[in-house]
Amino acid sequence: MPAFLSKLLASKSPYTIPRRMRKIFFVLPCLFFLALLSQAGNVHADVPSEAELALKGSAEAQYYIAQRYYAGQDYKSAAVWLQRAAEQGLAEAQDKLGFMYYKGKGVRQNKVIAAKWYEKAAEKGFAPSQYDLGMMYAKGEGVAKDYCKASQWYQKAAEQGLTKAQFQLGLSYGLGNGVIRDRQKGCGLIRSAAEQGDKEAIEAYNKVCAD
Numbered sequence: 001m002p003a004f005l006s007k008l009l010a011s012k013s014p015y016t017i018p019r020r021m022r023k024i025f026f027v028l029p030c031l032f033f034l035a036l037l038s039q040a041g042n043v044h045a046d047v048p049s050e051a052e053l054a055l056k057g058s059a060e061a062q063y064y065i066a067q068r069y070y071a072g073q074d075y076k077s078a079a080v081w082l083q084r085a086a087e088q089g090l091a092e093a094q095d096k097l098g099f100m101y102y103k104g105k106g107v108r109q110n111k112v113i114a115a116k117w118y119e120k121a122a123e124k125g126f127a128p129s130q131y132d133l134g135m136m137y138a139k140g141e142g143v144a145k146d147y148c149k150a151s152q153w154y155q156k157a158a159e160q161g162l163t164k165a166q167f168q169l170g171l172s173y174g175l176g177n178g179v180i181r182d183r184q185k186g187c188g189l190i191r192s193a194a195e196q197g198d199k200e201a202i203e204a205y206n207k208v209c210a211d
Contacts, residue, residue, distance in 0.1 A: 059088040066093065075106030086117060094121035095129040102132075102142075111142030122153060130157035131165040138168075138177070147178030158189065167193035167201040174208065 053061035066081035079100055085093035098117035101110050115136050121129035134153030137146045151172045157165030170189030173182045187209035193201035 057088070059085040059090040059093065062088075063090055063093045063096075066096070070096075075100065077106075079106035086120075089120075089124070091121040091124040091126040091129065094118075094124075095126055095132070098129065098132065111136070113142075115142035122156070125156075125160075127157040127160040127162045127165065130154075130160075131162055131168070134165070134168065147172070149178070151178035163193045163196045163198045163201070166190075166196075167198050167204070170201070171204070 050061045050064050062081045062085035066078045066085065069075070069078035069081065079097065082093050082097040082100065086097045094117045098114045098121065100106050101114035101117065103109065115133065118129045118133040118136065122133045130153045134150045134157065136142050137150035137153065139145065143149075151169060154165045154169040154172060158169045166189045170186045170191075170193065171177070172179050173186030173189065175181070175186075187205065190201050190205045190209055194205045
């Protein structure tokens, strides 16, 4: 009961509230509190938890749970939920699952499988996966080394504004890896990445491109 009501009911002044009114003042706050509890319960009932949504097949909820497991360093559980979301076509989950196979986190390391998941996400236009797949082609990890394909994936990611892809594409043009060598174009891409704060690009630009 609010403090001011307690003082008022305990008062012995000539203005003391009648007994019937005291009951009303006591009951009203209780009813108000119960109403709040009821409303809170209804809201909770109308909003399913992420776990419930995940079990019902929501790829976004499955990805959310995987991220929570990953943050808690339970990589095996994270991989299980990522697999479920990835199989439904969620690009973010496909990319993360590719990373886990690449690093061997929660699953046995397998760069061939990593490349496959990266490719699925890359084909959906997910820039980080396009970059990662490009790097795998450039290094010949999980796929046959192919500078042409590497530069093509860098190009797609760079067009979406991914800084590190712009840098790698710039290097490709500078070295003539997978593309016709074009120093001016290469330096332009490296400069673009440098202007966005990419440390490697800044260093490369100062060494190679700055006249």
